[in-house]
Amino acid sequence: MVLRLRSALFFILILLIAPISTAHALNLSVVGGLNRYHPSTNPDPPSGSTFSPKSAFDFGALIDLPIDDRYRFETGVIRHTRTNLLDDATTSTESSYRGWLVPLTIRFMRADFLGFGFGPYLAFLNARTTSKTTYLNGTGTSSSQYDNVTLKNFEVGLRINLRLAFPVWGNIKALFDGSYLLGFTDINTSRVAEDKNQELLFLVGFQIPLTTESVSSPSAESAASQTLKTNAPSPGEKP
Numbered sequence: 001m002v003l004r005l006r007s008a009l010f011f012i013l014i015l016l017i018a019p020i021s022t023a024h025a026l027n028l029s030v031v032g033g034l035n036r037y038h039p040s041t042n043p044d045p046p047s048g049s050t051f052s053p054k055s056a057f058d059f060g061a062l063i064d065l066p067i068d069d070r071y072r073f074e075t076g077v078i079r080h081t082r083t084n085l086l087d088d089a090t091t092s093t094e095s096s097y098r099g100w101l102v103p104l105t106i107r108f109m110r111a112d113f114l115g116f117g118f119g120p121y122l123a124f125l126n127a128r129t130t131s132k133t134t135y136l137n138g139t140g141t142s143s144s145q146y147d148n149v150t151l152k153n154f155e156v157g158l159r160i161n162l163r164l165a166f167p168v169w170g171n172i173k174a175l176f177d178g179s180y181l182l183g184f185t186d187i188n189t190s191r192v193a194e195d196k197n198q199e200l201l202f203l204v205g206f207q208i209p210l211t212t213e214s215v216s217s218p219s220a221e222s223a224a225s226q227t228l229k230t231n232a233p234s235p236g237e238k239p
Contacts, residue, residue, distance in 0.1 A: 025211060027209050028210050030205050031059065031060060031175060031203040033057075033059075033202045033203035034056065034201075034202055035058055035199055037056065037082035038199070040197075040198050049086055050086070050087045053085075057081065058078050058079060058101070060079055061077060062074055070108060070109050072106075072107045074103065074117065078203075080099055080101035081098045082096070082197075083096045090134060096128075099123060100124045100126075101124075103161075104120050105161055107161065107163065113166055115163045115165070117160070117161035118159065118160050122155070123154070124153065125154070126153055128147060129147060130146055151189065157184050158182045159179050159180070160179065177202070177203040180199070181198070181201060182198060184196070
């Protein structure tokens with residue numbers, strides 16, 4: 001299963017990157033940060049239960065290229081983890097989902113340092129571990145851990161993004177990136193409850209230019225044109 005998911009991710013990235021021309025400015029971003037996961041559940045947790053999101057660490061690499069002067073397209077792969085905790089009077093249940101997040105984002109650059117993005121994302125969740133601790137009356141605890149097979153391993157959703165980027169050394173920029181992820185897929189397969197993703201994702205990192213955009217210089221074109229006119233023979237003159 002893991003090999004098939006990695007192959008699918010590689011195939012998607014090849015399809016996305018293949019049309020890219022090196023005549024455009026291509027950037028690589030190396031990022032890491034934290035997320036806060038809070039699923040939208042229906043029905044709500046039972047009365048007396050407390051649902052708590054927990055922070056988890058994400059990291060990965062993103063690439064982007066210009067569509068025009070103001071818009072850029074970004075994709076990549078982020079190693080993604082979601083964790084939450086459900087407590088009641090007798091039981092504490094921690095659920096952790098791990099996999100890969102593939103954003104497909106169109107970003108509007110309001111300025112060189114400020115961009116607003118939106119677009120779909122794909123989530124491949126290849127590990128779905130649930131740890132349950134039961135508090136026994138005066139006799140200690142009982143713990144168990146299992147792979148939660150009632151959860152799907154694929155999800156589609158919407159990413160809404162805000163990014164700040166500031167030069168730090170040459171053409172390298174420091175990135176500060178915040179995203180809201182809204183899942184469209186009900187990942188619960190039990191048919192007795194609905195479970196959709198709601199998540200905040202905060203990333204920091206560095207953006208490194210891989211190629212530079214090749215743009216013809218107007219002054220150079222003008223000088224070349226003037227040289228041709230100067231060297232061109234006048235009417236009636238033999239070359």
